Amino acid sequence: MTSPSTERMASDCSGVRAVGAEIRNLWTALAAITAFLVGTVSTWFALRVSVWPVLKSELVSATGVTVVATTPWDVILLQAQVAAAVGLLLAVETVLYRSRSALLSERWWSGEPLSAGVRALLVAVGVALLPVGAALGYDHVVPVVVAFVASEGVTWSIVQWGRTATGVAAVSGVAAQVAFVSAVVALRGTVGR
Structure with missing residues (x-):
C-alpha cells in the first residue's frame, strides 16, 4: 500500500523522465535549438538597436549615480x-x-485535452507575457531595487546597471508567465469538475 506522498513523488519522477525522454526526440531537439537561436538573435538585435541606448540614458537621468565608462567588450559580453x-x-x-x-x-489536468486553436492562443499569450512582464518589471521594480541598493554619490558601471536591470526584468517576465500558467491550470481544474 502506498501513501499519497509516495504516489505524488512517483508521478513527479515520471514527469521528469518524460521530459528527459522528450529531449532525446529529434523534433523536440530541433525545436529547442530553433527557439534558442531565434530568441538569442532577436534579443541581441533588440539590445543593440533599441534597449541599450534607452538603458544608458535612463541610468543617468533616473538614478543620479555616476556612470563609469567601461570597455566596449564588457557591454558586448553582457x-x-x-x-x-x-x-x-x-x-x-x-x-x-x-x-x-x-x-x-x-x-x-482533468478532462479532455484542449483544441489546437486554444493551445496556440495560450502559447502566444504565454510567450508574449515574457517581454510584457520584463517591461513592467523594468518600469516598476528596477527603480525600487536601484534606490534600495544605490545611494547618492555611488559609482556604477553601465554593466552593473545592465545586470541589475536584466535580472529584475527577467524574473518579472518569468513570474508573469508562471502566474498565467497557474491561472490556466487552476481554471481548467475548476471547469473540468
Whole structure:
C-alpha cells in the first residue's frame, strides 16, 4: 500500500523522465535549438538597436549615480549573456511544451485535452507575457531595487546597471508567465469538475 506522498513523488519522477525522454526526440531537439537561436538573435538585435541606448540614458537621468565608462567588450559580453539567457529560457519552454502530455497528468489536468486553436492562443499569450512582464518589471521594480541598493554619490558601471536591470526584468517576465500558467491550470481544474 502506498501513501499519497509516495504516489505524488512517483508521478513527479515520471514527469521528469518524460521530459528527459522528450529531449532525446529529434523534433523536440530541433525545436529547442530553433527557439534558442531565434530568441538569442532577436534579443541581441533588440539590445543593440533599441534597449541599450534607452538603458544608458535612463541610468543617468533616473538614478543620479555616476556612470563609469567601461570597455566596449564588457557591454558586448553582457548583451551576449542576456541574449543567450533569453534563448535558453525559450528553449526550455519549448521542451516543456513538447512534453506537455506527460506533464499535464490527471493530477493537474482533468478532462479532455484542449483544441489546437486554444493551445496556440495560450502559447502566444504565454510567450508574449515574457517581454510584457520584463517591461513592467523594468518600469516598476528596477527603480525600487536601484534606490534600495544605490545611494547618492555611488559609482556604477553601465554593466552593473545592465545586470541589475536584466535580472529584475527577467524574473518579472518569468513570474508573469508562471502566474498565467497557474491561472490556466487552476481554471481548467475548476471547469473540468
